[in-house]
Amino acid sequence: MAPGGRPRAFEPEAALDAAVETFWRHGYDAAGVAELTGAMGISRPALYRAFGDKAQLFSAALERYIARNMEYVEAALAKPTAREVAESFLVGNAEAVTTPGRPPGCLSVQAMVTDEADAFSLLAKNRLAIQERLSARFRRAIRDGDLPYHEDAEELSRFMITLTTGFAIRAADGEPRQALIALARRALAVFPEPESAIPTQTPSHPNSKGMTHD
Amino acid sequence: MAPGGRPRAFEPEAALDAAVETFWRHGYDAAGVAELTGAMGISRPALYRAFGDKAQLFSAALERYIARNMEYVEAALAKPTAREVAESFLVGNAEAVTTPGRPPGCLSVQAMVTDEADAFSLLAKNRLAIQERLSARFRRAIRDGDLPYHEDAEELSRFMITLTTGFAIRAADGEPRQALIALARRALAVFPEPESAIPTQTPSHPNSKGMTHD
DNA sequence: TCAGTTACGTATCGATCGGTACGTAAATAG
DNA sequence: CTATTTACGTACCGATCGATACGTAACTGA
Numbered sequence: 001m002a003p004g005g006r007p008r009a010f011e012p013e014a015a016l017d018a019a020v021e022t023f024w025r026h027g028y029d030a031a032g033v034a035e036l037t038g039a040m041g042i043s044r045p046a047l048y049r050a051f052g053d054k055a056q057l058f059s060a061a062l063e064r065y066i067a068r069n070m071e072y073v074e075a076a077l078a079k080p081t082a083r084e085v086a087e088s089f090l091v092g093n094a095e096a097v098t099t100p101g102r103p104p105g106c107l108s109v110q111a112m113v114t115d116e117a118d119a120f121s122l123l124a125k126n127r128l129a130i131q132e133r134l135s136a137r138f139r140r141a142i143r144d145g146d147l148p149y150h151e152d153a154e155e156l157s158r159f160m161i162t163l164t165t166g167f168a169i170r171a172a173d174g175e176p177r178q179a180l181i182a183l184a185r186r187a188l189a190v191f192p193e194p195e196s197a198i199p200t201q202t203p204s205h206p207n208s209k210g211m212t213h214d
Numbered sequence: 215m216a217p218g219g220r221p222r223a224f225e226p227e228a229a230l231d232a233a234v235e236t237f238w239r240h241g242y243d244a245a246g247v248a249e250l251t252g253a254m255g256i257s258r259p260a261l262y263r264a265f266g267d268k269a270q271l272f273s274a275a276l277e278r279y280i281a282r283n284m285e286y287v288e289a290a291l292a293k294p295t296a297r298e299v300a301e302s303f304l305v306g307n308a309e310a311v312t313t314p315g316r317p318p319g320c321l322s323v324q325a326m327v328t329d330e331a332d333a334f335s336l337l338a339k340n341r342l343a344i345q346e347r348l349s350a351r352f353r354r355a356i357r358d359g360d361l362p363y364h365e366d367a368e369e370l371s372r373f374m375i376t377l378t379t380g381f382a383i384r385a386a387d388g389e390p391r392q393a394l395i396a397l398a399r400r401a402l403a404v405f406p407e408p409e410s411a412i413p414t415q416t417p418s419h420p421n422s423k424g425m426t427h428d
Numbered sequence: 429t430c431a432g433t434t435a436c437g438t439a440t441c442g443a444t445c446g447g448t449a450c451g452t453a454a455a456t457a458g
Numbered sequence: 459c460t461a462t463t464t465a466c467g468t469a470c471c472g473a474t475c476g477a478t479a480c481g482t483a484a485c486t487g488a
Binding site for chain 3: 217218219220221246247248258259262267268
């Protein structure tokens with residue numbers, strides 16, 4: 001009734017990894033099906049049988065990419081202070097987009113320039129999800145007194161995403177890892193210093209504990 | 215001996231403007247010759263007669279784009295202090311990549327994702343030229359005592375370019391102008407404070423439009 | 429053994445890609 | 459007028475695009 005049929009002659013996950021690498025290196029449009037099948041080591045119809053079409057293959061590749069190359073986001077969000085979250089996120093991204101043995105840059109950014117609306121919206125959704133998580137984390141930091149109450153959590157998270165987007169492009173452009181890490185560290189200047197002067201432009205702050213003076 | 219021949223039936227500069235817009239909106243690869251000729255209002259052979267081939271057309275379009283949409287770079291470099299250079303550069307870029315009536319983002323960044331080595335190297339050369347001019351300006355600022363002697367001019371210029379690259383991508387992603395300008399102002403925190411004044415916060419009611427740049 | 433099911437790959441589809449051959453139209457020079 | 463020069467656009471080139479038709483191979487259950 002339900003015979004198995006002929007078994008697969010390749011590992012779908014290994015093939016998907018090759019697809020990730022190809023999309024990563026060339027973006028969505030520039031990664032042709034011929035190049036994909038070549039990298040994946042399978043025939044063209046095998047690709048369509050296993051993954052549907054190019055768009056679905058990209059969707060699966062993006063999902064795998066996120067799971068395998070963006071753990072640094074989780075690690076960063078788990079840091080105890082907002083500043084450490086930011087540093088971990090920025091440095092982790094700088095490292096992720098310059099990992100030796102992997103294509104420089106970020107699949108999400110490389111593939112962004114495409115006319116395929118479906119693929120584009122996938123990427124936008126992913127970016128927005130990360131930004132929202134960062135923003136929520138910063139809002140919590142504001143509630144906890146970890147960030148000044150007048151701080152703009154959404155703007156901070158936008159800053160993070162914008163900078164890491166720039167990292168991805170610059171990495172693809174050949175910028176070395178150390179240069180990007182240095183930029184990440186420098187960018188932390190946009191955060192209020194943890195124990196030095198906070199610009200006092202708001203007089204009525206009820207909280208007196210831990211107030212700093214210079 | 216040297217008759218004029220049949221005159222052109224179109225304005226090459228107007229056609230080039232349309233090519234700029236098309237490349238700007240879609241990037242190099244995704245801008246097909248059919249779409250280009252459609253936007254330029256000329257036939258396919260007319261394009262090749264007037265501009266050589268697609269790569270040369272892009273080169274001409276990039277040159278025109280730079281001349282017409284990157285005056286903010288010159289304006290920024292002419293500012294008296296390093297901090298004003300940075301602010302003018304960042305804000306000018308944020309405005310340039312979100313100019314109403316023009317495609318969001320930056321032609322140089324949109325076209326970056328391409329397998330055409332020639333087009334890519336053109337863009338890299340342009341980026342590098344801007345970064346070098348910024349770096350030279352900051353080195354001068356260090357010599358003049360406008361920046362601390364231990365400051366890293368090259369790293370500062372890298373920071374600027376990386377951030378504006380991120381601006382371009384985010385603008386193409388739909389980020390509104392005011393959000394990018396806010397990020398530009400915030401990014402100035404990486405500069406040493408000029409000891410006296412904290413830069414004025416964004417006014418509560420931003421001036422509607424009619425900014426100078428183009 | 430044989431029917432049912434699934435994966436295999438060759439060979440091919442129509443559409444689109446960047447780029448041109450070629451006959452014609454419009455200007456100038458004599 | 460004719461000759462020369464240059465731009466015009468239809469119609470087409472080979473290559474490549476994403477996607478499939480189809481005959482064959484390999485497995486399971488009866």
